[in-house]
Amino acid sequence: MNWFDALRAEDPEIFGAIKNELQRRREGLELIPSENHVSVAVMQAMGSVLNDKYSEGYPGHRYYGGTKYIDDVERTAIERAKELFGVPHANVQGYSGSPANLAVYFAVCNVGDVIMGQNLTDGGHLTHGWKTSITGKIFKSVSYHTKPDGYIDIDEVRKLAEENHPKLIWVGATAYTREFPFEELGDIADSAGAFLAADISHIAGLIVGGVHKSPVNYAHIITSTTHKTLRGPRGALIMVTEKGLKKDPELDSKIDKVVFPGLQGGPHEHTIAGIAVALLEDSKPEFKEYAAQVVKNAKALADELNRRGIKLVTGGTDNHMLLADFSSVSPGFGQFAEEALDRANITVNKNTIPGEPSSPFYPSGIRLGTPSVTTRGMKEGEMKAIGGFIAEAVQEIKGYKLPGKAERPAYIKKFREEILQNEKLEEVKNGVMQLCARFPLYPELSM
Numbered sequence: 047m048n049w050f051d052a053l054r055a056e057d058p059e060i061f062g063a064i065k066n067e068l069q070r071r072r073e074g075l076e077l078i079p080s081e082n083h084v085s086v087a088v089m090q091a092m093g094s095v096l097n098d099k100y101s102e103g104y105p106g107h108r109y110y111g112g113t114k115y116i117d118d119v120e121r122t123a124i125e126r127a128k129e130l131f132g133v134p135h136a137n138v139q140g141y142s143g144s145p146a147n148l149a150v151y152f153a154v155c156n157v158g159d160v161i162m163g164q165n166l167t168d169g170g171h172l173t174h175g176w177k178t179s180i181t182g183k184i185f186k187s188v189s190y191h192t193k194p195d196g197y198i199d200i201d202e203v204r205k206l207a208e209e210n211h212p213k214l215i216w217v218g219a220t221a222y223t224r225e226f227p228f229e230e231l232g233d234i235a236d237s238a239g240a241f242l243a244a245d246i247s248h249i250a251g252l253i254v255g256g257v258h259k260s261p262v263n264y265a266h267i268i269t270s271t272t273h274k275t276l277r278g279p280r281g282a283l284i285m286v287t288e289k290g291l292k293k294d295p296e297l298d299s300k301i302d303k304v305v306f307p308g309l310q311g312g313p314h315e316h317t318i319a320g321i322a323v324a325l326l327e328d329s330k331p332e333f334k335e336y337a338a339q340v341v342k343n344a345k346a347l348a349d350e351l352n353r354r355g356i357k358l359v360t361g362g363t364d365n366h367m368l369l370a371d372f373s374s375v376s377p378g379f380g381q382f383a384e385e386a387l388d389r390a391n392i393t394v395n396k397n398t399i400p401g402e403p404s405s406p407f408y409p410s411g412i413r414l415g416t417p418s419v420t421t422r423g424m425k426e427g428e429m430k431a432i433g434g435f436i437a438e439a440v441q442e443i444k445g446y447k448l449p450g451k452a453e454r455p456a457y458i459k460k461f462r463e464e465i466l467q468n469e470k471l472e473e474v475k476n477g478v479m480q481l482c483a484r485f486p487l488y489p490e491l492s493m
């Protein structure tokens with residue numbers, strides 16, 4: 047039986063949508079840095095009978111019967127996470143990165159406490175205290191920034207910590223292209239008596255692959271999503287380091303209690319099984335090669351974009367990500383760039399840049415990353431070609447400028463009609479499709 051036969055027969059509508067998405071991924075370049083293509087083994091673990099099981103509690107201490115094999119799955123995931131990151135405690139039940147980060151707050155803070163994190167428009171994540179996130183509403187959030195050169199302003203972090211006495215400081219971001227200063231932030235947190243939580247969601251795969259410094263000696267707590275460079279299912283890890291246990295010997299059980307029963311109910315054991323499979327894959331020598339290639343590819347893409355006159359925040363990258371700054375083309379140009387590239391089968395996301403002159407919904411940059419194209423087997427030569435595609439597509443739409451609010455709907459509608467007719471963008475799309483055909487995605491899946 048073909049894996050998808052039952053779905054095709056039962057629900058043609060959803061089958062059709064999944065088939066279309068598979069085709070979209072096969073024929074296009076996924077350059078969103080927070081995405082990846084998981085292995086078929088990971089997909090099989092997720093699409094298994096484990097989905098059906100309730101198992102509130104933790105291995106050996108459950109509120110439901112029939113959890114013998116579930117315990118095997120969760121213990122394996124925990125042990126693999128501990129081994130891979132070199133930590134004494136790991137919780138693998140977080141439903142995703144945001145609830146995992148929320149659990150950290152409630153393990154070490156009370157409502158109203160001061161917390162610090164990287165400002166959203168300087169690359170920080172919503173859950174690090176941004177005003178529209180619950181974390182920015184129930185805690186007193188003090189944001190630190192990047193300097194005009196795009197690097198984290200360590201002096202400002204130190205000054206703000208001295209002035210505000212935070213309980214918790216976050217290091218980690220969603221749009222930052224340089225190595226994180228874990229050691230410096232660890233010293234600042236220690237001087238302030240604060241907990242340092244490193245959110246390594248984006249770079250976790252690079253850390254286990256040995257191409258980014260680990261925060262394990264500097265942070266008390268480490269959180270990560272499992273679906274980005276770790277190449278697993280959508281889920282999260284919350285880990286406590288030796289340093290964390292030294293500061294609070296009960297930190298491990300506090301985290302576990304906040305996750306369950308504090309914030310969540312039954313763990314998603316099918317996802318936890320997928321996480322375990324991904325962590326096994328991440329421990330293999332091939333994954334080290336993969337992680338190294340992700341960074342080499344990002345640097346090669348940066349070189350080509352620089353050569354073609356596209357400005358990058360910080361001028362380049364140390365990791366898997368690039369942030370193109372189109373503010374000198376026109377404020378809000380990220381919207382047009384994202385849509386024109388999408389038209390050419392290149393998926394990126396619009397993003398704010400440090401000192402954003404427009405707004406988070408109409409930002410001036412785009413964020414690009416190499417994890418997915420590297421999973422497909424692409425190398426530096428292909429990055430050069432991709433840099434060329436991007437530059438050609440952007441050149442085609444440079445004349446568009448975001449108008450005032452009243453004129454926007456009509457202007458954007460016209461822009462969309464025009465890019466559909468644009469022959470150059472069609473030509474770029476054909477080039478992209480030819481490149482993708484050389485790197486088949488999921489040849490073992492037929493739908």
Ligand SMILES: Cc1ncc(COP(=O)(O)O)c(C=O)c1O
Pocket residue numbers: 080142143144145147171173218219220245246247248271281
């Ligand atoms: C640094 C960082 N932390 C947390 C998250 C939140 O993860 P999720 O979208 O799974 O809730 C993200 C997602 O983009 C992220 O980049």
